[in-house]
Amino acid sequence: xxxxxxxxxxFALVEGAKSYMHPMYRGLLHLSYWIMWVVLVVIGxxxxxxxxxxxxxxxxxxxxxxxxxxxxxxxLDIVATLQGKKGSGEVRCLTQLILLTTLRRHIYSRAQIExxxxxxxxLGANVMLEYSCEEATVLLQKNLENARASLEVLVADLQxxxxxxTIPQVTIARVYNWDVHQxxxxxxxxxxxxx
Amino acid sequence: MQQSGxxxxxxxxxxxxxxxxxSKLNNRFHELEDEIRIAKETNxxxxxxxxxLILTDExxxxxxxxxxxxxxxxxxxxxxxxxxxxxxxxxLEKLEEEKDxxxxxxxxxxxxxxxxxxxxxNLEED
Numbered sequence: 466x467x468x469x470x471x472x473x474x475x476f477a478l479v480e481g482a483k484s485y486m487h488p489m490y491r492g493l494l495h496l497s498y499w500i501m502w503v504v505l506v507v508i509g510x511x512x513x514x515x516x517x518x519x520x521x522x523x524x525x526x527x528x529x530x531x532x533x534x535x536x537x538x539x540x541l542d543i544v545a546t547l548q549g550k551k552g553s554g555e556v557r558c559l560t561q562l563i564l565l566t567t568l569r570r571h572i573y574s575r576a577q578i579e580x581x582x583x584x585x586x587x588l589g590a591n592v593m594l595e596y597s598c599e600e601a602t603v604l605l606q607k608n609l610e611n612a613r614a615s616l617e618v619l620v621a622d623l624q625x626x627x628x629x630x631t632i633p634q635v636t637i638a639r640v641y642n643w644d645v646h647q648x649x650x651x652x653x654x655x656x657x658x659x660x
Numbered sequence: 661m662q663q664s665g666x667x668x669x670x671x672x673x674x675x676x677x678x679x680x681x682x683s684k685l686n687n688r689f690h691e692l693e694d695e696i697r698i699a700k701e702t703n704x705x706x707x708x709x710x711x712x713l714i715l716t717d718e719x720x721x722x723x724x725x726x727x728x729x730x731x732x733x734x735x736x737x738x739x740x741x742x743x744x745x746x747x748x749x750x751x752l753e754k755l756e757e758e759k760d761x762x763x764x765x766x767x768x769x770x771x772x773x774x775x776x777x778x779x780x781x782n783l784e785e786d
Contacts, residue, residue: 539726546725558730573729627687628680635679639671642780 505640509633516630523623530616537609540586544605547581548598675776682769682783685762692759699752706745713738 558576584601587593596604713721713734721737722729732740770783 543726543728546730558728624684627683631680631683632676635671635676 502640502644506637509637513630513633516626520623520626520630523619523626527616527619527623530612530619534609534612534616537605537612541602541605541609544584544598544601547578547584548602550581675773678769678773679781682766682773685766685769689759689762689766692755692762696752696755696759699748699755703745703748703752706741706748710738710741710745713741 558578581598583595583597585593585595586601586604716734719734720731721734723732723737723740724730773781773783
């Protein structure tokens with residue numbers, strides 16, 4: 466007894482009806498199968514690519530944030546050191562010679578810092594503000610916490626995206642397997658038909 | 661071919677969620693491995709620094725804070741390095757703990773998924 470049910474929606478057909486079905490209707494059945502293949506496999510793959518693009522963007526943002534965090538922590542350190550030395554007078558340190566070209570990053574020169582009342586913080590967009598040490602600590606602390614919070618949000622978004630990519634991948638694999646299975650059944654049925 | 665098993669089996673929403681959870685844990689595991697490697701390197705660097713400090717006989721040591729080197733008396737440098745070492749060791753312990761828990765959860769999920777799908781699923785590293 467050869468299997469006459471090749472596509473799931475053929476369950477509606479009467480047993481053996483396909484053999485005397487008009488060729489046009491048989492063509493429509495094949496077309497419907499092809500449409501399902503296109504929708505699930507091809508468009509599913511395109512959807513995965515879109516997700517991959519968004520994932521790349523989020524990963525880049527995450528890398529930036531992860532690089533910014535240690536910077537903020539270092540600034541906090543320096544301000545804390547300056548505050549600590551307030552009592553003991555001057556601070557002697559070696560600072561980098563930051564020339565306008567920024568090519569000479571590894572040249573150092575001696576500097577003596579006597580006034581530890583205020584620090585200047587670079588706020589970005591060519592803006593630098595002078596703060597007292599306490600205000601600077603508060604501001605940097607706030608920036609650090611904001612950065613940490615946005616990093617958490619980013620990580621959660623990335624996890625959601627990965628789930629969305631995994632689900633179509635699993636579905637595509639299942640559709641493919643089902644198709645292979647059906648082809649095998651059909652080939653297994655055809656030799657029996659001939660004999 | 662053994663794939664015939666795969667197309668007969670139903671994949672429920674729970675199975676899909678297990679697969680998603682496994683993928684999340686796998687990614688977190690790789691991130692943790694990188695973080696642990698970096699933490700170990702930092703720890704080693706601090707060890708070397710403290711060893712050098714013992715050998716040196718200068719009174720004032722240039723200690724790097726951010727991009728600036730500050731002249732700091734030797735004792736203060738010692739205590740700072742001790743503090744930094746404590747922080748990195750605690751961090752390393754926390755990361756190792758998280759890695760162990762992630763591995764345990766992955767093993768659980770592997771058992772469940774292999775039990776249901778046997779050959780139709782591959783959860784190993786390439």
